[in-house]
Amino acid sequence: MKRQQNKIIQDYPENKKQKLHHQNVNIIKSVLEDLANEIIYEIFDYLDIFHVYDGFIDLNKRFKKLLNNSNLPLQVNISTMTKTNFQRCYKNIIIPNRHRINYLRLSNIFTTDIVFSPPRLITQFPQIESLVLDNIVYRSFKNISTYLTHLPKLYSLIISFTEKLEYENIPFGTIFSLSNLKYFKITYQETNEYEPHPIYFTDYGHSSIEHLVINTRFHVESFNNLLFCFPKLRHLKIDCLRSSYHTANKMNKEEPIVLEHLKSVSLKLDFIDLNDIEDSFKKFFYFVQVLQLTTNRYSFECLNAKKWEQLISIYMPNLRIYNVNYLGFGLSNQGTFHELVDQFNSSFWISKQWFFTHQHDWQENFNYGIFYSTDPYRSKDYTYYWQSDRQSCPYIRKTNFKSVKHVLIDSKRVTNNHGNYFPNTTRLTLTNNFETPGNLFPMILNRIIPLKNLTKIVIESFSFPLEQIINLIRFIPNLHTLKFNLLCFKKIKTNIIEQSQIFQYVSKTNKIKYLDLDDGCSLERIQLIMKLFPKLEYMKIAMKKKETNEIVRFILSNNNIQTGPLTFLCMSRLPRRCLKEINILIKSENLVNDYCIKYVDRDLYLWL
Known part of the structure; x- marks a missing residue:
């Protein structure tokens, strides 16, 4: 129908085409203006608030009044946008509507310091229920953390830090002071991420948090200590439990609490084994219904079927879903993954309808691969090995991989033999x-x-x-x-x-739109990259030090038509002196009129 209409319009004389176009615009406009305010507000809920204001604020008096005089909650998501657009958003949307905003997401290292300047300004957002601070610098978070207690409705807080943190700066103490907080997610790296320090949560008292997500290499002693402090905990997810040479200087004297609300636990183990966390399972996991365990390499005891049968039967009787994903070698006293499958085929596992299968690294090591739960497969990640053209394994079960969003291919060579399909990856x-x-x-x-x-x-x-x-x-x-x-x-x-x-x-x-290039990049390669990807908005590059100025000049040059919509540039592994040098270059050659620049953890950030 639309094609026919376009064909008819093309056959019209030019003056009639213009008249018909204006008639169509007026029809659409009148239909939109005939809608009730409630319906218009519902339509706005499906749009980015910046686009709503940009497109409707000057349409007519009615829409200006709808946007400026509303008391409805407002959700603001500041994602990838130019500095100029952000300033418009800040001036026209954020500042006038501070009393309405109940969801606020700031997603680059510059915006937090602008929105909350001075830091006490955060107290003028009394309706905030959910606050997301992505890629924040520790100093910026520290500045506003004192005032978070003045947000009476704040129940959800998500933080991800740009730079690596000293362990004494990890802000769990601040979080315990937020008495209404129900959801907390934190992503960070310690300065020495492979040797994390233990954190003594019992020093902070008890927290109101019900849903806790920790994305970092987290000391196993911190995990064992953490469970004493969250009496209302319902869901717990820790991305990577790990031990290190940093050990506890004091013993935990707290009595275990009954975590009757804790129903779901998801843990990833790295260089630790079931023995390191077994005691916590026994003390705190009685009411757990869902357990997801991802392990790798040396977590041999996590594949001990007999031990799991005893642990689940006595200490986790309410467990409904047991989901395990092991990557690495088989048990030290076993020959292959086939013995593992046999161990998990006893009447205990069958009666609970828990089934398992495996996949070999056919081309490298028959005793290396993945062992995982199936029927259904619940994890969002999967490590894939291409099967041998000549070999098949009777122990491998056909699996439904609808849950998988991320596939990691770890084979050396590609073959035409493929037994799995990932429809939603x-x-x-x-x-x-x-x-x-x-x-x-x-x-x-x-x-x-x-x-x-x-x-x-x-x-x-x-x-x-x-x-x-x-x-x-x-x-x-x-x-x-x-x-x-x-x-x-x-x-x-x-x-x-x-x-x-x-x-x-x-x-x-x-x-x-988003490109991340590792290793030293020359000017010649950058020129090729910019031609190949003309729609880039965010680019992270490591560049050759001798060509830094030439590369920056090329990317930012006002005469360079390849620059396109680039709004954010991160230059990795540069010495601090480059901050001053690039700042002087931009100003002396007038490459950009309005920009922000910051140096964090050997990375130089430019917001354009």
Whole structure:
């Protein structure tokens, strides 16, 4: 119908086409204005608040009144936008509506200091219920943390830190002071992330938190201590439990509390075993109904079926879902993963309808692979090994992988033999074990993952040539995030690649907005990258120190038509002196009129 209408319009004389166009606009406008206020507000709920104000505030008096005089709650999500657009948003939306905002997300390292300047200004947001501070600098959080107690309705807080934290600066003490907080999620790295310090939660008393998510390498002693302090805890997720040479200087004298509300626990173990956390399971997990356990390498006791049978029968009788995912070698006293499958096939496991299977690393080590729960498979991540063309295993069960959002391919070579399919996967990682895939790789990959679904790809492999990266992107129409190593540029001739038909096609059709390039980047390579990805909004690059000024000049030059919509630039592993040098360069050559610049943890950030 729409095509017919367009065809008719094309056949009209120019003056009649303009008249018909204005008539259509007036019809749409009148239909929108005829809607009740309540319906218009519901429509606005589906739109970004910045776009709502930008598109409707000056439409007419009625819409200006609807937006400015409303007392309805307002949700503000400051994601990727230019500094100029943010200033408009801050002036026209945030400041006039501080009393209405109940959800606020700030997602780059500059915005928190602007919105909450001075820090006590946060107390003028009395309706905030959910606050998200992504990529925040510790000093910025410390400045506002004192005033968080003045937000009476704050029940959800999500924080992710940009720089690595000294263990004494990890802000759990502040969180315990928020008496109404129900949901807390924190993401950070310690200065020495592989040797985390124990945190003594019992020093802080008890917390009201019901849903706790900790994304970091977290000391196993902190986990054992933490459970004494959250009497209302319902859901617990810790991304990575780990031990280190830092040990407790004092014993925990608290009596265990009954966690009758704790129903769901998700833990990832790294270089620790079941023995390290078994005591906490016995003390606190009686009412747990869902247990998800991800382990790797040396967590051999986590594969001890007899031990689990005893632990679950006596100390976790309410457990309904037992979901395990183990990556690494089999038990030290077992020959292969087949013995593991047999151990978990006793009447205990069958009676609970808990089933397990495995996948070998066929090409490297028969006793290395993954062992996991199935029927159904519940994890969002899956490590995939291509099967051998000649071998099959009777112990492998056919599995439904509808839950998987992220597939990590850890095979060295690609084969045409594929037994699994991941219909809902949106993220793909190719590990550094992955070798040159060949020109048929996109077609083979599409047989296990629908390429049209992919939105993010991370290529850790150094053996994945740039030409084949470009060829792969050609078949992924919805890809918006890409990370790869610049060693992929090895032995390439940029002028030949740039003139190829595939390069020309991909540069015009790809939708990549977020790009992360590792290793030293030269000016020549940056010029090629900017031509290949003209729609970039965020770019993180490691560059050659000698060419830093030339690269910055090229990216920011007002005369460079390739710059496009780039709004955020992160330059990795630079010395601090580059902060002053690049600042002088930008101002002396007038490369950008309005920008912010900051140096954090050897990274230099530019907001344009």
